[in-house]
Amino acid sequence: MFEYNFHWRPVLKNLPDLLEAGLVTLEVASLAMVLGIVIGLALALIRLKLRGPLRWFASSWVELARNTPALFQLFFFGFGLGAFGLHLTPYAIVLAGLTFNCAGYLAENFRGGFQAIPETQIRAARSLGMTSAQAYLRIVIPQVIRIVYYPITNQMVWAVLISSLGMLVGFRELSGETQFFASRTYRIFEYFAVTAVLYYVIVKIILLVSRLLAIKLFRY
Amino acid sequence: MEQTVQFFSGFNVNDFLFLGEAAGRTLLISFVSIALGTLLGGLFGWALYEGKLFATFALAPVLDVFRSVPLIIQLVLFYNFAPIVGLRLDPFMSGVAVLTIYTAALVANVARGGIEAVGQPMRRAARSLGMTYWQDLRYVVLPIGGRAVFPSWVGVALGVMKDSALVSVLGYVELLKASQILITRTQEPFLILAFAGAFYFALSYPISLYADKLERRWAQ
Numbered sequence: 371m372f373e374y375n376f377h378w379r380p381v382l383k384n385l386p387d388l389l390e391a392g393l394v395t396l397e398v399a400s401l402a403m404v405l406g407i408v409i410g411l412a413l414a415l416i417r418l419k420l421r422g423p424l425r426w427f428a429s430s431w432v433e434l435a436r437n438t439p440a441l442f443q444l445f446f447f448g449f450g451l452g453a454f455g456l457h458l459t460p461y462a463i464v465l466a467g468l469t470f471n472c473a474g475y476l477a478e479n480f481r482g483g484f485q486a487i488p489e490t491q492i493r494a495a496r497s498l499g500m501t502s503a504q505a506y507l508r509i510v511i512p513q514v515i516r517i518v519y520y521p522i523t524n525q526m527v528w529a530v531l532i533s534s535l536g537m538l539v540g541f542r543e544l545s546g547e548t549q550f551f552a553s554r555t556y557r558i559f560e561y562f563a564v565t566a567v568l569y570y571v572i573v574k575i576i577l578l579v580s581r582l583l584a585i586k587l588f589r590y
Numbered sequence: 591m592e593q594t595v596q597f598f599s600g601f602n603v604n605d606f607l608f609l610g611e612a613a614g615r616t617l618l619i620s621f622v623s624i625a626l627g628t629l630l631g632g633l634f635g636w637a638l639y640e641g642k643l644f645a646t647f648a649l650a651p652v653l654d655v656f657r658s659v660p661l662i663i664q665l666v667l668f669y670n671f672a673p674i675v676g677l678r679l680d681p682f683m684s685g686v687a688v689l690t691i692y693t694a695a696l697v698a699n700v701a702r703g704g705i706e707a708v709g710q711p712m713r714r715a716a717r718s719l720g721m722t723y724w725q726d727l728r729y730v731v732l733p734i735g736g737r738a739v740f741p742s743w744v745g746v747a748l749g750v751m752k753d754s755a756l757v758s759v760l761g762y763v764e765l766l767k768a769s770q771i772l773i774t775r776t777q778e779p780f781l782i783l784a785f786a787g788a789f790y791f792a793l794s795y796p797i798s799l800y801a802d803k804l805e806r807r808w809a810q
Contacts, residue, residue: 374674437794438787439752441766446783449773453780527658534660538759545663559670566659566667573658 381560384551391547392568398464398536398543399529405465406472406529407522413473414480428477435474440532443467448539460541464533472529479521483514516588523580527573534569544568601776609782612768613789619764620751623686627693627750628743634694635701636727649698656695662756664688669760685757689750696746703742704735737808744801748794765789 381388416428435443444467447458458466487510495505537545544565552561634653638645656664669684679687708731716726758767769786773779 433795434787434791437748437752437798438790439755439766441755441758442783442787442790445766445770446787449770449779450783453778531658531660534662535756537662545660559667559674562663562667562670566663569660569663570655570658 377557378560380555380557381564391544395533395543399533402468402472403526403529405469406476409473410476411480413477432474432477435471440471441535443470444535444539460539463539464536464541468529479518483517486517487513526576601778605772609768612763612765616764619685620754623689623693624747624750626690628697630694631697632701634698638702639705653695653698656692661753681760681762685762693750700739700742704739707738708735741801741805
């Protein structure tokens with residue numbers, strides 16, 4: 371039954387390359403998250419405060435990001451834009467796809483966060499003599515950050531997980547690199563097993579760091 | 591007379607049939623995996639709630655692995671692992687197996703939340719009315735807890751439907767794989783991707799709206 375011989379040596383030999391590719395994964399996921407937070411915040415505020423075409427644009431972005439597969443979004447930035455003569459590099463495809471996806475999901479979280487703060491708090495702050503900007507910066511934003519902190523860490527984990535789709539558009543992050551080595555040596559199982567472990571470790575580190583950060587930031 | 595071989599040909603009616611068939615396969619694999627995964631996930635959720643030592647130290651960490659490793663890695667790993675232990679699985683079977691476990695890992699948490707949502711006093715009341723443990727589960731916990739977490743379950747199910755696109759890495763021709771094949775032949779990425787995206791969106795958007803509405807109504 372067990373006639374397969376496991377060969378771990380080539381994987382160990384390539385482990386430094388895989389670790390380096392893991393850093394690429396972290397890099398693209400972090401960058402997409404930073405962009406996603408900025409864009410997501412903008413989308414959420416537009417959907418809450420504005421009317422007209424801008425609001426329609428923001429809503430379409432959010433609903434498209436949330437209701438189509440992440441792989442479809444990557445393909446769209448990969449092949450779809452090719453129809454308009456726009457050819458992105460694999461790195462740009464993954465970054466654009468991840469950012470689009472994260473911004474959509476985060477916008478919905480931010481919207482929920484803003485809606486959770488009662489309007490009366492702003493009025494109370496204003497009647498105490500705060501300006502509108504002060505009320506937002508000192509009363510609303512600190513509370514919203516606490517509410518959306520946990521969803522943001524989840525989204526970061528999700529960004530790392532879906533960056534693995536880069537493998538399908540020729541991007542050499544952790545999965546793409548694994549695929550590259552696996553197809554050279556035909557030790558597919560061994561390579562992907564090690565990569566699975568690496569992903570697990572990366573995810574756990576992110577969760578641990580965010581937990582420690584929460585203790586430091588919010589004291590809980 | 592000279593003959594030229596045509597590599598690329600335009601989009602025609604048969605291609606629509608091809609895409610439609612592939613969309614059917616997306617629905618099929620999603621439906622089977624979600625159905626099996628929900629049953630299994632319900633069982634796991636109950637075990638997490640009831641089982642004391644075994645669940646905390648064995649089941650929970652294992653389920654956590656499936657949520658911390660990218661689905662695409664799980665698919666490749668399982669597809670290459672099955673032959674090692676002597677299983678001969680086609681891409682569909684492998685896809686169903688992995689998606690089912692993945693769904694179950696996600697549903698388990700939802701199900702546990704559902705059981706926890708039913709108050710202890712209510713369950714004691716059921717028992718003191720003479721219901722057996724299983725009657726309590728079937729006639730009290732299932733309707734009340736199920737209702738409480740139904741919107742989250744819909745979210746999980748839609749997520750799995752979208753993630754089923756990843757089974758294409760095993761060569762299963764579902765909607766996105768079919769789109770990719772057609773794009774290579776017809777060189778019309780925008781049209782084909784728009785069709786595929788519209789299909790996912792048309793399926794996911796109304797259902798998620800409905801789940802949101804239910805959640806809001808039940809929250810009152």
